[in-house]
Amino acid sequence: MNAETPDPAVPAPPLSKKDRMKIPRQPMPEQDPARRRTNFEEVNQGLTVMGAATEALRCLSCANPKCTSGCPVGVKVKDFVDLIVAGDFLGAAAKIREDNILPAITGRVCPQETQCEGCCILGNKFEPLGVGYLERFVADYERRTGRVGLPERPLATGKKVAIVGSGPAGLSAAGDLVRQGHAVTVFEALHAIGGVLLYGIPEFRLPKEIVRHEVDAMRMMGVEFQTNVVIGKTVTIDELMADEGYDAVFVATGAGLPKFLDVPGEHLNGVYSANEFLTRVNLMRADAFPESDEPVFDCRGRDVAVVGGGNTAMDAVRTACRLGARTSYLIYRRSEAEMPARAEELKHAKQEGIALMTLTNPVAFLGDADGFVSGVRCVRMELGEPDASGRRSPKEIPGSEFETPIQMAVIALGTSANPLVQSTTPELATTRKGYIAADPETLRTSKRGVFAGGDIVTGGATVILAMGAGRKAAASIHEYLSTGAWDAPA
Amino acid sequence: MFPIVEAEFLAPDVKRFVIEAPRVARKRKAGQFVILRLHDHGERIPLTIADSDPDRGTVTLIVQGVGKTTKLLNMLGPGDAILDLVGPLGTPSHVEAFGTVVVIGGGLGAAIAYPTAKAMKEAGNHVVSIVGARNKELVILEAEIGAISDELLVTTDDGSYARKGFVTEVLRELIESGRAIDLVLAIGPTRMMQAVAETTRPKGIKTVVSLNSLMVDGTGMCGGCRVLTTAGARFACVDGPEFDAHEIDFETLVRRNRTYLSNESESLRRFLEDPERDLDRVRESCRLEWEHPEVRAEARRS
Numbered sequence: 001m002n003a004e005t006p007d008p009a010v011p012a013p014p015l016s017k018k019d020r021m022k023i024p025r026q027p028m029p030e031q032d033p034a035r036r037r038t039n040f041e042e043v044n045q046g047l048t049v050m051g052a053a054t055e056a057l058r059c060l061s062c063a064n065p066k067c068t069s070g071c072p073v074g075v076k077v078k079d080f081v082d083l084i085v086a087g088d089f090l091g092a093a094a095k096i097r098e099d100n101i102l103p104a105i106t107g108r109v110c111p112q113e114t115q116c117e118g119c120c121i122l123g124n125k126f127e128p129l130g131v132g133y134l135e136r137f138v139a140d141y142e143r144r145t146g147r148v149g150l151p152e153r154p155l156a157t158g159k160k161v162a163i164v165g166s167g168p169a170g171l172s173a174a175g176d177l178v179r180q181g182h183a184v185t186v187f188e189a190l191h192a193i194g195g196v197l198l199y200g201i202p203e204f205r206l207p208k209e210i211v212r213h214e215v216d217a218m219r220m221m222g223v224e225f226q227t228n229v230v231i232g233k234t235v236t237i238d239e240l241m242a243d244e245g246y247d248a249v250f251v252a253t254g255a256g257l258p259k260f261l262d263v264p265g266e267h268l269n270g271v272y273s274a275n276e277f278l279t280r281v282n283l284m285r286a287d288a289f290p291e292s293d294e295p296v297f298d299c300r301g302r303d304v305a306v307v308g309g310g311n312t313a314m315d316a317v318r319t320a321c322r323l324g325a326r327t328s329y330l331i332y333r334r335s336e337a338e339m340p341a342r343a344e345e346l347k348h349a350k351q352e353g354i355a356l357m358t359l360t361n362p363v364a365f366l367g368d369a370d371g372f373v374s375g376v377r378c379v380r381m382e383l384g385e386p387d388a389s390g391r392r393s394p395k396e397i398p399g400s401e402f403e404t405p406i407q408m409a410v411i412a413l414g415t416s417a418n419p420l421v422q423s424t425t426p427e428l429a430t431t432r433k434g435y436i437a438a439d440p441e442t443l444r445t446s447k448r449g450v451f452a453g454g455d456i457v458t459g460g461a462t463v464i465l466a467m468g469a470g471r472k473a474a475a476s477i478h479e480y481l482s483t484g485a486w487d488a489p490a
Numbered sequence: 491m492f493p494i495v496e497a498e499f500l501a502p503d504v505k506r507f508v509i510e511a512p513r514v515a516r517k518r519k520a521g522q523f524v525i526l527r528l529h530d531h532g533e534r535i536p537l538t539i540a541d542s543d544p545d546r547g548t549v550t551l552i553v554q555g556v557g558k559t560t561k562l563l564n565m566l567g568p569g570d571a572i573l574d575l576v577g578p579l580g581t582p583s584h585v586e587a588f589g590t591v592v593v594i595g596g597g598l599g600a601a602i603a604y605p606t607a608k609a610m611k612e613a614g615n616h617v618v619s620i621v622g623a624r625n626k627e628l629v630i631l632e633a634e635i636g637a638i639s640d641e642l643l644v645t646t647d648d649g650s651y652a653r654k655g656f657v658t659e660v661l662r663e664l665i666e667s668g669r670a671i672d673l674v675l676a677i678g679p680t681r682m683m684q685a686v687a688e689t690t691r692p693k694g695i696k697t698v699v700s701l702n703s704l705m706v707d708g709t710g711m712c713g714g715c716r717v718l719t720t721a722g723a724r725f726a727c728v729d730g731p732e733f734d735a736h737e738i739d740f741e742t743l744v745r746r747n748r749t750y751l752s753n754e755s756e757s758l759r760r761f762l763e764d765p766e767r768d769l770d771r772v773r774e775s776c777r778l779e780w781e782h783p784e785v786r787a788e789a790r791r792s
Contacts, residue, residue, distance in 0.1 A: 189709050191527055191534075191574035228576040230709055234513050256711035260723065267718055267742055269749040276712035284533065284706070290760055293533035293559060294706070295753035371745035418710055420728070 017060055025127035026055040033351040037321050040203040040287060043348055044108070047130075052137040055130045056084035062121055067131060070119030072468030073106075073172070075099045077116055077131055084134060093142040096135060101175030101218065102168065102467065104143060104210045107136025109201060110464045111342050143213055153222055154181040159481045162187060162246040164231045164421060167195020168463045169252035169454030171215070172470030173477070174223045180478050184223050185246075189230040192283065195254060197463070199283040200275075202315050204322065205345075208282070232424035241449060248449045248477045251428075251436060252470065253421050255455035259413040261307065265365030266411070268373040270297050274308070274316045274412035281319055297408045300324035305376050305404070307331045307362055308412030309339040314349050316410045321352055328354050329404065333361040333381050333394045359383070359394065363401065365409060375405045415460050425450075435459060442476045443469065448486050451477055491776060492526075492575040495548060497567040500630045503555040504598065505564045506540070512547030514539070514577045520605040521583030521700065521732055524549065525708040527574040528562055529771040535559050536705045536727070538602040539578060549577075552601035552630070557754050558761040562768050571776040579708045580731050584698075587614040589672035592664065593639070594620045594657050594686060596678020600631050602700055603677040608638045610675070616640050618671075620660050622678070626651030658685045671695050676735065680744050687735035697735040701726045704747060718742045 029045040030036075036043055047055060059081040067077040075096055083092035096103045112118070112132040120128035159182045163170045166188040178184045192198055194211045219225065231237060231253070240246045258273035260266055272280075277296065280286040284294035304325040306317040309332035321328040330349065332339060335358050339346060350356070359381040366375035380400035383392040417434040429437040429446035436445055436452040443451045453469030455461055480486065496508035514524060523538045541550035555561040566572075583606040591610045595603035600621045611617045619639040623629045624647045636642045643660050644652035653660070657678070665671065674697040676686035683699040690697045703715040703726045710728040717726050718739035724730065761768060 189576065190707065191576070228574050229513070230576060230579065233578060233709075234517060234576070256709075258711070258713045260713065267716060267723060267746065269746055273713045276706060276714045279706055279712055285531075288531075289753060290757050292531045293757060295533075295750045295757070297749070298753075371742075371748075420709065 015057060020058055020060060021122070021126060023054060023058045025058065025130055026051040026133070028130075028133055030348075033348075033353075036204065037318075037352040038324075040322055042207055043204050046140055047133050047137045049141075052084060052089075052134055053087075055134060056081050058122065059085070059129050060121060066119035066121060067116040067129070070116045071099075072115065072464045073100050073471050075116070075135070077129075080138065081129070081131075081134060084138065089138050089141045090145065090147060092134075092138040096138065099471075100135075100467070101172055102214050103135050104139035104214060105168075105197060105206060106464050106467065107132050107134075107139055108206050108210075109462075111462060113343065115464065143210070154179065156183065157181040157481065159183065159247045160185070160245055161477060161481075162237075162240045162244075162249045163252060164237070164249065165189075165195060165252040165254055165454075165456075166193040166215075166225065167252060167254050167454065167466060168197065169254075169466035169470040169473070170195070170250065171218065172467035173250050173252065173453070173474040174470075175218060175221070176471055176474030177477060178218070178221050178223050180474070182478070182481065186223060186225050187229040187231055187235075188225065188227045190283065191227050193225050193227065199279040200312065200315070201463075202278065202282055202319050204318065205315065230420065232420035237421065237425045237428075237447075237450060247481055248451065250443075250470075250473050250477060251421055251445070251450065251452040251456060252454045252466070252473075253418060253456045254466075255415045255435075255460045256418045257416045258411070259416060260411055261362060261413065263362060263364050265367055265373065268365050268367040269371050270373040270408045271365055272297075272408070272410045274306075274312045274410050275415065277316055277410045278312070278319065281323070287323060296323070298323075299408060301326050302407040303327040303329070303405060304408045304410070305329040305331055305357075305362075305406045306410045306412055308414070309334065309341060310412065310414065311341045311345055312414075313410075313412035314341045314345040316412050317354050318349055318352060320408070320410065321354065325408075329357050329406070330354050331357045331360050331362060331376070331378065333359065334392070335359055335383065338383075338391070357404075361394070361396065362409075366403065373406060373409055375403050376409060377401060377403045415455075417456060417459075421456075428452075433459070441472075443473045444476065444480075444486070449480070492572040494566055494568055494570050494572065499564075500552065501628050503561075503564065504601075504628070504630055505553050505555070506601075507551045507553065507563075507566075508543075508548045509551060509572060509575065510547055511549050511575050511577075512544075514575070515542040515547050515549050516544045518542045518549060518578040519582035520585065520609040522578035522580045523708075523731065524551070524575050524577030525579060525705065526563075526572050526576075528559060528566075529573055529768065529775040531771060532573065533559055534574075534706055534708070536579070536702075536708055538605075538700070538731075540601045540604060552598065554598040558757040558768075561758070562761065562765070562772070565765060565769060566772065570772060573772070573775045576708070579727060581729065583609060583675075583732055585609045585613050589615065590618065590670055591615040591673045591675065592618045592620065592661065592671050593635075594622070594661065594674065594676040594678070594682075595631075595635070596622045596657055596676075596682040597624065597628060598630070599676075599678030599682070599700075600629075600635060603675060604631055604635055604638075606675060606677075607635060611638045611640075615672075618664065618669075619643070620645070620657045622646070622657035622660075622682075623651075624648065656685070657682065658689050661686060661689055665689070665693055665695070673698065674735075675699075680740060680747070683735060684740040684744075687738070687740070691736055698732050699735040699738065700731045701733060701738070701743060702731070702747070703743060704749065716746075 117128040285292040286296035304320040381394040454466035
């Protein structure tokens with residue numbers, strides 16, 4: 001699609017609210033399921049100019065919009081949608097960037113149905129406004145024009161901030177802090193910037209070119225990136241502050257430690273953590289082996305089982321499918337209704353022919369003579385009464401064990417706190433589960449000048465919640481650097 | 491961008507590199523490793539740090555060309571640079587005054603054992619080193635290890651140099667001669683380490699091995715390097731690479747390390763057909779990064 005101005009055939013506002021409500025929600029053009037299950041190209045193709053202009057007209061321009069309060073970083077939805085209606089797509093992108101440094105990414109991966117769109121008043125009677133689609137549209141439009149609306153750099157404050165981790169929380173904090181005039185350095189342990197955006201979320205949901213583009217924009221804003229630095233190993237937080245002159249540190253290392261099932265056979269060849277499987281494919285491009293050097297189990301014509309029901313499980317099972325698996329099973333111990341994955345991801349997975357095995361739990365992996373996984377033994381589950389948290393807990397059905405042949409398995413049960421930073425920074429208090437203890441409002445830790453946010457504080461959550469934490473940290477760090485006060489209330 | 495400042499062959503296919511990596515050089519302790527990636531299509535591979543010079547800002551790696559990436563690396567020299575190098579990773583060797591420590595290095599393991607042997611000597615231990623290799627040509631670091639050992643025993647499998655036989659035979663003789671041994675550190679091929687573990691197990695001699703499982707990130711986020719121990723699964727990249735040899739399930743380690751055998755041989759075959767392609771990629775990756783000024787500034791600082 002070319003960068004064009006809106007079609008003059010689109011009726012110009014003002015439209016009455018009634019007219020606006022008559023416009024149906026514009027559908028997201030998608031790659032055909034039969035074709036896309038064989039490639040890594042993006043599934044959602046993005047709204048056309050016409051589609052975006054039409055969708056924007058559906059906004060009722062509420063006097064007291066609820067959508068913004070539903071957004072974890074407070075994007076001024078009404079304002080940017082108004083700019084789309086006026087045909088000022090670049091202005092709309094700049095408006096989003098005031099609050100959200102990564103719109104092309106959040107427009108793709110946010111669970112809008114529970115955030116901005118979940119709060120849209122249209123949703124009471126009709127489909128809510130496609131806020132995510134529109135955000136993505138203007139960010140993509142901006143990228144295609146090559147004219148990123150970068151804010152002007154303010155006067156330097158002379159303060160240095162180190163950000164540990166280049167995932168969504170770190171990037172979001174870096175974007176806000178550099179705009180406040182602080183010198184910001186982002187340290188990343190891997191060889192590329194982006195954290196889970198690079199190694200976790202597959203190309204078919206978030207093209208890596210987009211991540212690179214957003215990172216380049218931040219580089220142009222003056223953010224410095226250092227890859228191949230493991231904080232806690234290559235250099236410690238204490239050294240950053242004492243020897244390298246950093247005035248504040250934001251720890252945003254994520255929750256990168258994979259959980260395993262702890263069942264027999266889990267260490268057979270061909271049994272992966274989702275982190276390993278997705279890192280091999282997304283970051284190391286093992287799908288292109290031998291053009292890329294990093295290998296991954298050859299799924300072609302084989303049967304693969306992914307265990308779990310979250311977005312990571314969906315990403316893994318859809319990746320296996322694209323690597324040529326004959327059958328891609330998704331094994332989940334609860335029912336479809338309890339799956340934590342986004343509805344859209346489950347829908348896409350089903351369209352691509354994923355074999356759902358719900359109310360099923362693996363109890364062992366079986367191996368062949370060479371030590372490769374050859375099957376999974378599962379037990380059927382039933383849901384009990386809701387527990388104190390309101391969730392119906394699954395219970396095994398006695399005598400329901402069965403075996404399914406598989407040649408590869410991926411465990412996607414979530415992650416827990418990686419202890420590297422905490423274990424090498426003695427003054428940093430942690431919770432019982434090893435997460436960093438931080439004040440929920442100020443994100444201050446027990447160590448003066450050190451802030452923490454994102455998954456390393458909350459446990460595994462979403463990209464946008466981590467970005468929200470990054471914004472909050474940036475505000476709190478700015479206040480600390482301006483006042484020097486650590487104990488004063490935020 | 492990590493420039494290679496020195497490179498020399500120590501034995502056929504075994505090359506010693508001195509690489510600029512100031513931060514790693516400052517922090518590194520015996521027993522730790524780095525992960526490197528040669529070019530932008532490259533894989534990440536772990537290599538033990540054989541030595542470091544914090545004043546010069548360099549680390550020393552000793553590399554045996556066994557597959558595509560190590561053979562490509564061994565074609566590089568001064569003037570080339572390594573695209574990504576991260577570390578120091580892993581838990582440092584546990585070094586204290588144990589008493590008498592027997593350090594066993596098999597093949598390239600001699601290079602990996604050397605820094606820990608040196609640290610053991612500096613901690614006041616009586617160090618007995620056993621260096622083993624397949625043949626005379628493959629004996630490496632004999633002088634260096636000799637210089638930091640109280641006793642040095644060299645063996646070759648084929649008897650082409652020094653004593654004929656395996657390192658375990660020498661160890662068994664030491665044990666049977668009634669020598670008091672407080673700790674055995676064995677580094678080399680997995681089957682050699684397993685054989686050492688079985689030699690010391692009946693005598694209850696504490697034995698430490700440095701495991702060489704497959705790794706991707708090297709920071710504990712994927713579990714690809716997990717090893718089975720009597721206490722459950724452990725990640726070699728963060729909990730190790732050194733472990734109590736008597737707690738390790740070596741069969742699982744050997745089996746897991748065979749996961750990608752066919753991929754590895756395909757990769758190597760393609761590489762050997764046209765090594766220039768990958769050499770160009772190394773030079774291209776590094777040149778691009780070098781010509782990108784802000785990236786170069788970052789490289790200088792790190």
